[in-house]
Amino acid sequence: MIRKICCIGAGYVGTPTMAVIALKCPNIKITVVDSNRSRIDAWNSSNTNDFPVKEPGLDDIIKVVRNKNLFFSSDTEKHIDESEMIFLAVNTPTKKEGKGKGFAADLTNIDQCAKQIAIVSSSNKIIVEKSTLPVRTAERLKEIINKHKQDDVSFEIISNPEFLAEGTAIRDLFKSDRVLIGSDQTDEGLAAMESLVNIYKNWIPRERIIKTNIWSSELSKLASNAMLAQRISSINSLSALTEKTEAKINELSVAVGKDHRIGDKFLNVSPGFGGSCFKKDILNLVYICRQYGLEEVAEYWYQVVKINDYQRKRIFNIINSSLVELKNKRISILGWSFKKDTNDTRESSSIPISSDLIINGASLKIYDPLADKKQIIQDLTTYLESKNLDLKEIKSLLNQVKINNTLSECLSNSNAIIVLTEWDEFKQIDWQNFKLNIVDAVLPHIFDTRNILDIELLKSLEYKVFQIGNGDSNIK
Numbered sequence: 001m002i003r004k005i006c007c008i009g010a011g012y013v014g015t016p017t018m019a020v021i022a023l024k025c026p027n028i029k030i031t032v033v034d035s036n037r038s039r040i041d042a043w044n045s046s047n048t049n050d051f052p053v054k055e056p057g058l059d060d061i062i063k064v065v066r067n068k069n070l071f072f073s074s075d076t077e078k079h080i081d082e083s084e085m086i087f088l089a090v091n092t093p094t095k096k097e098g099k100g101k102g103f104a105a106d107l108t109n110i111d112q113c114a115k116q117i118a119i120v121s122s123s124n125k126i127i128v129e130k131s132t133l134p135v136r137t138a139e140r141l142k143e144i145i146n147k148h149k150q151d152d153v154s155f156e157i158i159s160n161p162e163f164l165a166e167g168t169a170i171r172d173l174f175k176s177d178r179v180l181i182g183s184d185q186t187d188e189g190l191a192a193m194e195s196l197v198n199i200y201k202n203w204i205p206r207e208r209i210i211k212t213n214i215w216s217s218e219l220s221k222l223a224s225n226a227m228l229a230q231r232i233s234s235i236n237s238l239s240a241l242t243e244k245t246e247a248k249i250n251e252l253s254v255a256v257g258k259d260h261r262i263g264d265k266f267l268n269v270s271p272g273f274g275g276s277c278f279k280k281d282i283l284n285l286v287y288i289c290r291q292y293g294l295e296e297v298a299e300y301w302y303q304v305v306k307i308n309d310y311q312r313k314r315i316f317n318i319i320n321s322s323l324v325e326l327k328n329k330r331i332s333i334l335g336w337s338f339k340k341d342t343n344d345t346r347e348s349s350s351i352p353i354s355s356d357l358i359i360n361g362a363s364l365k366i367y368d369p370l371a372d373k374k375q376i377i378q379d380l381t382t383y384l385e386s387k388n389l390d391l392k393e394i395k396s397l398l399n400q401v402k403i404n405n406t407l408s409e410c411l412s413n414s415n416a417i418i419v420l421t422e423w424d425e426f427k428q429i430d431w432q433n434f435k436l437n438i439v440d441a442v443l444p445h446i447f448d449t450r451n452i453l454d455i456e457l458l459k460s461l462e463y464k465v466f467q468i469g470n471g472d473s474n475i476k
């Protein structure tokens, strides 16, 4: 029976998963550690607004379990050594330099954890790969651990990838479609797997716990993300065709999704997928395929990322051509996080689309209910840096950006309004009343890149509207 767990990584995966395990397993003491001290301090704050990750339902769980059987600490070594099971939930971004730059996963954080665990552990441990990792990472971890460990201490590495989606993390963790655990098929490996099964079985039905070999488990996570992203790129690619043919992408999604072999999930048109995972995991898959000489397979998956970039560029081009000249245009950006109900802005489509707008001379007002203001500026800065602009140019472009505290401030006095995140708040805008308050009688163009607004109502109020893939748009 596992009694003490340490989780390394207090981010979007580490904290919600550990909070749910703590709630469901009151007899297990869990400590979440992180090299980022301010993150740990924020999780220990008495004010839930300080929590670094916003997820519906998470605050309530933390209020119940924190300092009972869930702890946040910066004393990593102590908690590694004290625990019987260690979850690795550190970030694994795309490599920025060296071999595999731009494609392979950067495993620096994972390698550091393995080394640290090996050095400080004075008793046997089970190490759980929770981060998304390239297939055969466990082999690499074993090598690092064997090089640094004490002679009389042994380790079992098992894989337990996380399938939660941001925005619904707690719901997903409570009612997982499946929990996947992979291990070596040795007696020790299978025993380690059973100890994790024993934790999950406190709330996950046995038939939803899938046991595989370790390589299948590692690869299944990359495959799942690639296939989810592929559906988004598939529907987005078709939206370009429905615009040309006066078909409607929303009708197409319903018609296609009714086929039970296809299913209706993940068929919503969008300005492209964001989030920290899809792009990096597909690029990693592409890299792995190339390493094994599977060029055609690599090219097939790479196309999913290319279509995502194409969709963003396509939306920018539509806005650009419909406004004729972007210079000095005032544009309202509705939504910055990559999807609703999260404050996570990583890889959000708002970033490249907004950057291209300011580069071309537009002024932006940005509103998002949860995204942090400093983060928005940081996202723009990082993106503009990647376009090789110097600091002076970036500073001057950022002068064209204002971040608003309220939706009504953001909406006022604009030439164009672009809905980029599907926040419920945006569905409730009273466009009739808004029109009455427009001073100079020039209605803003509306670009709905999530197809959440009532286009017929907007047209009846004489707005010029674009919806992705909708043949009824009066902006083409």
Ligand SMILES: NC(=O)c1ccc[n+]([C@@H]2O[C@H](COP(=O)([O-])OP(=O)(O)OC[C@H]3O[C@@H](n4cnc5c(N)ncnc54)[C@H](O)[C@@H]3O)[C@@H](O)[C@H]2O)c1
Binding pocket: 008, 009, 010, 011, 012, 013, 014, 033, 034, 035, 036, 039, 089, 090, 091, 092, 109, 110, 112, 113, 130, 131, 132, 133, 162, 163, 164, 165, 166, 276, 277
């Ligand atoms: N975000 C998601 O929706 C999601 C879903 C499933 C899987 N994943 C995977 O889970 C992993 C974590 O993702 P995330 O979104 O939680 O990342 P995150 O950036 O939110 O959190 C990772 C945390 O790990 C910490 N960290 C990094 N190296 C460390 C070290 N050596 N020692 C201690 N702390 C360290 C960082 O400071 C950070 O707080 C990634 O591999 C990701 O692909 C993410």
